Amino acid sequence: MKNNISHSEAAEIFNKDVERVNWHDETLWFVREKRDRSAHQIPEWELLRETASQIKLNVLSNIHDYLVEFEANAQKNGIIVHWAANAEEHNVIVHSILEKHNVKQMVKSKSMLTEECHLNDYLTERGIDVIDSDLGERIVQLRKEPPSHIVLPAIHLKKEDVSETFYEHLGTEKGNIDPQYLTESARHHLRDIFLTRKAALTGVNFAVAETGEFVVCTNEGNADMGAHLADVHIACMGFEKLIPQRKHLGVFLRLLARSATGQPITTFSSHFKKPREGKEIHIVIVDNGRSVQLGREDFRNSLKCIRCGACMNTCPVYRRSGGHSYHNAVAGPIGSILAPNLDMKKNADLPFASTLCGSCTNVCPVKIDIHDQLYKWRQVLVQEGYTPKVKTIAMKTMATVLANPMVFDIAGKTGRFAMKNLSGLVNNKLNKWYDQREMPEVPEESFREWYKKNGKATKRKNDE
């Protein structure tokens, strides 16, 4: 994944095409509004969010017990359980299962965990042909791009882009942008894949400790098509995907789709409990930094995330910068609080890619305090030394001026004088404010100067 430029630089490039940015913004806002309508139809919506948040808090506080319970029950069902401490181990495990069965081709349904672990590249390098079967994922895979959104992987692309991609890779008619035609072509292409692959990999939306089963939610049925036709089904999950009991599924399934796309429920919520005769189901349970995040008191709530993407759709910054600008498998507000845990240096810019407007926190179905965590990450990143030196010097100067009333007064007067009489000092290319905005007009006097002269008089007049 590209990471040679920061979020702000990538966003600046993304913003050069105004029409595309507007389209991206409006499309995601449309989804956000659909989410509002759907959520507001449920009188107990806020209670549902609170319930989900509490259930997840319970899971995080008792994660060890639930994991052990889940493993035992899954094994009882005949599922083979694997544990991976990090991305590398996860990839090795998946590869070894494929090798054991002599599988050279695998079909995958959407799994952000495998994106996080860069599984596709790992397997491809080892001669395994991996095909993503979610339509959006397939489109970005053909373009050799990572997904830009966890629910809508190709939302940054227009139908013209898809048409061009399919023409190049699937041999569709050049210039045909009819969505029906393009979808149909993808469908035929994927159908051949489903029928010929011996191994299928899926993600996991919820794993139930009580029963040892897991649930995968898709709108295209692609996870089912892959898993049902293959001899080996590999399911990969971060350990936070656990929920205690089957009855809790009702809470999460009601929240997930409404938050994600405004649908009452995903089209397919498939339950997998035990392998059919002669087939295998493997589960790979991955840590990859999650236990570290669990140990960070201020950030452990981020592990409640059920990957609905609502925070991205509502985020005014995400909508105008695109998912790729976040240079992390999970983009947007939630990605910005998960990414620094994985690599502080590489992702130090992400918690600053926000205005802290707080909308993400309000839409989050499991009530993660996302914008507060963004604020807290900023403090951590500064303390750990991951901010530019220039910024630190500027902040120290500012702190000195603002802590001292007399210096503040002088600085204010000097600043206003300069802005008024030496405008070239301020209105130039070095001033990022001035690039596309005018500076405020300088008043004759500051408020405190006015108050010194008129404050008492005004008060007297008022008392009379």
Next chain:
Amino acid sequence: MKVGLFIPCYVDQFYPKVGIATFELLQKLGCDVDFPMKQTCCGQPMANSGYQHLTKGCDANFITNFADFDYIVCPSGSCVMHVKEHLHSDTNEEEATRLRANVYELTEFITDILKVKSIEGDFPFKVGMHQSCHGQRGLKLSQMSELNAPFFSKPEQLLHNIKGLALVSLTRKDECCGFGGTFCVTEEAISVKMGQDRIKDHEKYQVDYITGGDMSCLMHLEGILRRQNSPIKIIHIAEILNSI
């Protein structure tokens, strides 16, 4: 009731008229208002940039300035939220705690503490209200579009009785304007785009003025409006409420 007037640093320097309107308005509403002359800044610019540890000087200065007041009132939701959430003292935490509990944004002070339901005024214009995020979501000055809950709005309630004022209903009721403190320069491209889009929403309803409770958002929008030579003007809500 002794009220300490807390005027944000940039309002003091660039928008004294907002300070004057706030001062006069509070007096009209019967408060004994004073402006402590040695106040500077709440420290938010540093804190939001990750340098909260450098705000101790600002905190100490704030506490010295406002220790004598029953209430602290400020025409900016953002600065109030910073004080409410982050003001601390190594030497007098008790006083810091008291101040955190008694600092109010102007419209919430008028509605919640003074219990004033409406204000007479005269402002015969079409107005769009920009809900600033820190006031709205941070201080809960009005209901947020994301939540499933009944509507209320402290600032809008106060604008109801202003003669001639026609408040338009925006398409995106509470979208952020993109100011975001140092965000406005560190993420300049997005910040400006967000501001431009926010303005478009107001333009769609042909407003004469954009108002709001936070001058920082309005300053950002004003900068873009002036660059575009737009006829739309900005005005802080205190100036409208103080219109007669």
